[in-house]
Amino acid sequence: MTPPAPPAFPMHVSVDEARAHLGALLPERTAETVPVADAAGRTLASDLLALVSHPSATESALDGIAAREADTLTATATTPVRLRVVGESRAGVPFTGRVEAGECVRIYTGAPLPPGADAICPVEQLDEERPEDGGEHVLLRRPASPADVRPEGGDFRTGEVVMRAGQRLTAPRLALAAALGHAQVPVRRRLRVALLSTGDEVVPPGQPLLAGQVYDSNSVGLHAMLRECDCDVVPLGHAPDSPQALQAAIDRAGGADVLLTSGGVSMGKYDFMRDLLIEQGRVSFWKVRMRPGGPAILGGWNGLPVFGLPGNPVSSLVVFQVIVRPALTGQPPQTLRLRAATPFRALGDRAAFWRGVIEGGSVRDYGQQGSGVLRSLSDADALVVVPQGQAVQAGDDVDVILL
Incomplete structure (x- = not known):
């Protein structure tokens, strides 16, 4: 019997490789100029210099x-x-x-x-x-x-670089930009991200649940995270487990820079998003050496980059935090180095991102690490990064990604 041919795309890539693959498919964030009063939440496209000194006099x-x-x-x-x-x-x-x-x-x-x-x-x-x-x-x-x-210029002086490209324009930073003398600011163009949830079991919140159904928490959480990344969201709603329905939904994403889906990417019979990309689209990689969130897939459909997240809500949101957010923003995850108050187990073949609670300068295991415990992401403060095969003992220093 002839063994099956190996896949024509990378399998089980690292987290860093997954970020790089996704980032390479995204368009360049060109700059546009907007009034400073309308720039809340945007990302600064270039450095801002002070046009005046502050204070302007002693x-x-x-x-x-x-x-x-x-x-x-x-x-x-x-x-x-x-x-x-x-x-x-x-x-x-x-x-x-x-x-x-x-x-x-x-x-x-x-x-x-x-x-x-x-x-x-x-x-x-x-x-x-x-x-x-x-x-x-x-x-x-x-x-x-x-x-x-x-003293005159004690805050900043004319010509000084005060704000750096890549900073998110929060309310204090907008006030600073105005104090620098800028009526308008250069910001990165927002990426248009189409968002699609899939699965026969998924229904919108507020409707009665039938046996085996769950509320669509993925689209709500992912929509909020995309807005935090300064993206314009194109909501495509929900598609059932049907190749035809999925194709029709994907075709509605015209004009988007990237399509983000949840569900249908694992090993099951009804994981049609995976099948569509493999059989009729293009695949950059399938599966990431991480937990939770290993089944993620990246590919393309008629020139549109498609990133398929797992359907499990915890896995979906963790993959976004670890891979998608850094690729969209061009910024690495915000991390801290903390002392581990409890052990964190390692996995032999993948990196682990366990949910942790920060207390007094250290981080402890949240306890419930199942990928179905969505409440854990709400209660936790951080994802504890445990490299492949490197267990963390109580008292060790460990990297954490802030949630």
């Missing part, structure tokens, strides 16, 4: 008086120092004169420090004095401090 960090530190060094609550008030400086309206010996200027938070002054005394440490001659004075109950002066 200024006060609080409300009080600006004075010469040397004039105030003897001030205490019992023997205050008396200074003559010669004006005020407020944000947008600076004092135009100069502070001389024995003088001070009322100053407010963010206001420019007047020439001659080099220190601030807060208003809480001042007593007012208005003599009969009409002159205005204040009594300082403590010395004025240079520590309450913000």
Whole structure:
């Protein structure tokens, strides 16, 4: 009997190889410019330079008086120092004169420090004095401090590279971009990712469940993760276990940069997504040396890259976190090196990504590591990376991927 021919595509690739294969099929993230107010969640396409310095002038960090530190060094609550008030400086309206010996200027938070002054005394440490001659004075109950002066350019200076390409534009980063002087920012074009869940047993949440059916948690979780990756999601809904239905659904993904599916990629009789890619499409690899999530498949359909995730929800979401997210964002997984509080077992033929709980600078085994325990991904803080054949003992240092 003639043995079966070996597959014409790689089998059982490593996690790193899987990321590289998927990344190679994705289009280049070209840049576009958008208003800074509309850039929330986008990915910065190029470095941002400061167009101005911040602060733009040496200024006060609080409300009080600006004075010469040397004039105030003897001030205490019992023997205050008396200074003559010669004006005020407020944000947008600076004092135009100069502070001389024995003088001070009322100053407010963010206001420019007047020439001659080099220190601030807060208003809480001042007593007012208005003599009969009409002159205005204040009594300082403590010395004025240079520590309450913000130097010009202390935050950033004109021309300085302050933000780097690849950063996700969070609310604080958008505020920073605006402070740098940018009304518009260059961002990476969003990838269009079509999303399809499969399986006769899968039904939308909210409908009554019949015997053997499960709610479609994959599409909900994957949709949210894709949005976190700054992708535009093209929802294709759900397709039953039928080659014809799958083909029709895939054909609706026109215009997408990549199709992400869940289910139908393992070894079963009804894993038709696998069959379609092998028999009528193109396969870059099938199966990854990892657990959970080993049956993942990458291929193409009429020029459209297709990444097939396992149907099991835990496996599907873990494969996304470990392989798909880094490929989509161009960023490696966010990892920490922690002390293992409990042992984590190794697998002889694949890397393991066990769910863990971070407590006080160490990580412990979540306990329930079955790929059907979806609750574990909600309760866990991290995926503990256990390399192939390298068990982790309590007390060892271990890499974890933050969830």
